[in-house]
Amino acid sequence: MKSRSMRLVQGAAVASTLAASVFTFVGGTAGVANAAAKKYTVDYVVGAASDPFFISMRVGATAEANKLGIKLVWQGNPSVYSSATQIPIVQNLLATAPNALVLAPTDTKALQPLVAQYVSKKIPVFNVDSGDANQSNITAWVTGNNIQGGKAAADALAAAIGYAKHCTSSSKCVVAIGVSSITTSTDAARLQGFAAEVKAKYPNIKALNPIVSNSQPAVATSGFKQDLSANKVAGIFAIDGTDLEGASQAILTAGSAGKNIKVVGYDAYATTIKSMQAGKISAIISQQPALEGKDIIDAVYAKLTGKGKIAHLTTLANVVLTPANCAMLCAKYVYKAA
Amino acid sequence: MSIVETPPPQGTAERPPSLLRRCAALLTSQQSILLVVLIAVMCFFDFHNSRFFSTSEFSNLIVDFCEAVLIAAAETYVIISGGIDLSVGSTVAVSGVVGAYVIQYLEGHHFGEVPSLLVGTLVCAGVGALVGIINALMITRARLVPFVATLVTLSAGEGLALVFSKGGTIGYDPVAAVWSATGFWIFTWLSVIVLVLTAILGIVLHVSRYGRYNFAIGSNPFAARAAGINVNRHVASVYILSGLLAGLTGMIFYFQTSGGAPQSGIGNELEAIAAVVIGGASLVGGAGRFTGTIIGVAILTVVHDGLTFINVATTWNEVVVAAFIALAVLLQSLSAGSKKLL
Structure with a gap:
């Protein structure tokens, strides 16, 4: 039985x-x-x-x-x-x-x-x-065109942090980067484009080693918090939506220390567009x-x-969405839900 | 067959070890060595960037420690009882997603932030406990081995978290996130709650009858049953406790990410097991120290965060963690060898 x-x-x-x-x-x-x-x-x-x-x-x-x-x-x-x-x-x-x-x-x-x-x-x-x-x-x-997208991200971030005014050779502006995977061609191309543009046009920007989030927002948040704690970070380049979520969260919990940090990131999710409209993200690179x-x-x-x-x-082409052009472009480029 | 007890030689029986010997044993114990290693690693990071020993960084470390410590504590209970729970990571994900839905619903119906979060916490704990009950039934009733039973819930939990959330983060609750960052000195209020709960779990494991049963069952379940312990009931309670703690961790992730993300906690079961192993617990059950697990979690947290802090590529993280596991196992075998020599 x-x-x-x-x-x-x-x-x-x-x-x-x-x-x-x-x-x-x-x-x-x-x-x-x-x-x-x-x-x-x-x-x-x-x-x-x-x-x-x-x-x-x-x-x-x-x-x-x-x-x-x-x-x-x-x-x-x-x-x-x-x-x-x-x-x-x-x-x-x-x-x-x-x-x-x-x-x-x-x-x-x-x-x-x-x-x-x-x-x-x-x-x-x-x-x-x-x-x-x-x-x-x-x-x-x-x-x-991810290389172009990476370059556009570097330009948008440099503009957001006020490169010409605040970044000098004696006091470089530190930028943190978050990626989901370093073996994917898209992430690698964005990084490559970003690094090439920084090297060519913005020598007074110091880019930190990228945080690899493995598509986990909590891992990205934790990594960005470390970058923020260890350095006087001026800006963040989040290479995809997960890292963008992580960056927003790290800044949110950093209090006054995170106030002036500018964020440029990939992927026009409905939520990230909302964050940009709320002034938390400077620009979004949309595929x-x-x-x-x-x-x-x-x-x-x-x-x-x-x-x-x-x-x-x-x-x-990757498209740069900013608060200035959002009214015209965001509805067209926001990622469609199933 | 009769057992003849040989009396110990006169003069040596019942003699407590001298204070010097006890001090030497304490200093050369695995946990003491790991503690020294932990401090050395922290000094190394501070040497590279003097901001490491700052209140803001310690606050970050404690927050990350709290994300990992409850499931590591759960795993300690389970492993000492002779089992293993692979489902804790996916339970974090599924409970966080369900909790986030409930909070979103309640806040949308003007239930208020604090009551919504409290109900959400209870729901997370409830979902975790439910997963624990399923594990317990499969292990104690269906007689599946813990590895297989919890592999089932690991897989189902991961999938259900994605099905429920449709792959995206549920809710956006910046108020909760900002509250989770408030506190005093290096402690956030959330981390104080987690640390107190952790301390209670440690005390229960080593001081209470429940904890002693746990060691007894892990050491020899047949002898434990013969001694009158209801082994099935105890094992079931351990898995339910494990699920409940994983569910609460789902709520901690909710605070950290402003919502319920289906990826939260995925894979963290291996990190929890690594912390328990580094802390010196035996994977066959019956032996282990809660403080060892705490040091294990602390080492993993400091290594993960510290490498990013000093701008080392994060791809090195797993390599360094593997080195620490190897070090812990080496210390265990050296300790076993020295005991044999004595």
């Missing part, structure tokens, strides 16, 4: 686990747009599927796929932006033999062997947002994820149907 009840409890535990997993899977990652009656099936694999950036991209890509009669299979780890979690997904999808693969690689090199396997099976591979270091197997790549999603689906369609030209590389 006892062993029977124990088996029942064990069964219930396993069933609840499966239910939770299915619930998570359905809510977090997978999605098939209009599965029936579509001519082409395109697998679309992103980094962290729950990131508002990728949610906005999904809105643009799904709308375009529906218009063109493409069945879109959307995949990605719910929260972890890592090649370790992305590789198994891409590997499993190979067996489903899609007509094309759209991939936002989480690492510039780690996905390349898998991409080669797709290409060997005559499945064209496209990059969106981040890209592989070796583009020889990639049919087309649509991305934001165009919905447009990236639309453009890559157009490229896929052109390849599959042979209709239209395909540009190997399409770079969409």
Whole structure:
């Protein structure tokens, strides 16, 4: 009797686990747009599927796929932006033999062997947002111009801290930086653009080593607090939304010490735009994820149907949003919710 | 079969160790050495940047310490009882998200800031306790091993935090964040509450009957059962306590991030286990010191924060933490070796 009840409890535990997993899977990652009656099936694999950036991209890509009669299979780890979690997904999808693969690689090199396997099976591979270091197997790549975005961020931050007035060679202005990952091409490009612009135009800015938040706001907050405590920080460059959240929080809890710190950061989430309007952020660098999603689906369609030209590389400009131009631009560039 | 007790040689029986020996034992204990290491590390950071020994930096360190200490304390209870709880990190996330929803709802209905936060704290603790109850049922009723049972809730918790929050941070509560930064000298009010709770947990573990049962069960559950201890009930209570403390940590993260973020606490279970190991607890159960865990958490906090403080690339963090774990294990084996020699 006892062993029977124990088996029942064990069964219930396993069933609840499966239910939770299915619930998570359905809510977090997978999605098939209009599965029936579509001519082409395109697998679309992103980094962290729950990131508002990728949610906005999904809105643009799904709308375009529906218009063109493409069945879109959307995949990605719910929260972890890592090649370790992305590789198994891409590997499993190979067996489903899609007509094309759209991939936002989480690492510039780690996905390349898998991409080669797709290409060997005559499945064209496209990059969106981040890209592989070796583009020889990639049919087309649509991305934001992250180097330009990094440079624009440096200009916006220099203007916000009053570079000409306050930063001198004997008293350099210290700037803290936060990134989510240093092995992603987008983050690396933004850092590169920012560093190049600082070196070329703002020699009296001292940039601290970047804080790596691994997409965790609390880690970013803690790191920025250390930077604020150790240095007289004049400004912060937050390379994505997570770090922007962390920077705002660190400044908020720093009290009077955080009063004059200027923040420039990536990603036009509804919440960050609200913070900018409240005067807590000096400028936001916005990408165009919905447009990236639309453009890559157009490229896929052109390849599959042979209709239209395909540009190997399409770079969409990053846009600088400031309190001055927000009334005109923010509504257009804010990341769309699902 | 009979057991014959051999009387100890005359003159040596029951003789308490001399004061000198006790002092020597104290000074050469793992915790004393780790404490010296902790102070040395802090001096090293201050040598590189003299702002390290400042009230603002100590305040930061204590805040970060408080984010980690409750789940490390929970893990200490669990590990000493012979188990392990991998779900504490994801419980932080899911309880923080649910708590944030409740606070957002109450504040939206003019419930008032303080009552909303108090109810939110209770909800966080309740969600944590619920996860603890699920763990306890799987371990004591379904007889799953703790590693597997808590792996289940780790995975489910991470997923549910994302499902509930749709990937974004829930709520924006700058008033709570500003309050969490107020206090006196190097202490915020929030950290005072956490430190008092931590002290109570330490006292209960080492002074109360509940704590002694915990050591007894971790040391030998069969003997503990034979001695009349209700092992299942105690083990269940330990996992519920662990969930509850993780839930409260979810609320601490709410204060730190102005909302409930689904990524908060993810992966922190490994850091908590590392702190317990550095503190000298045995992973097979039955042995460990609460003060050791406290020093372990302090070392990890100082290393994480200090490296950023002196502008070392944060990618070195994990390497340095690994070095400290290796040092702790080395000290344990040296200590075991010296005992054998004695």
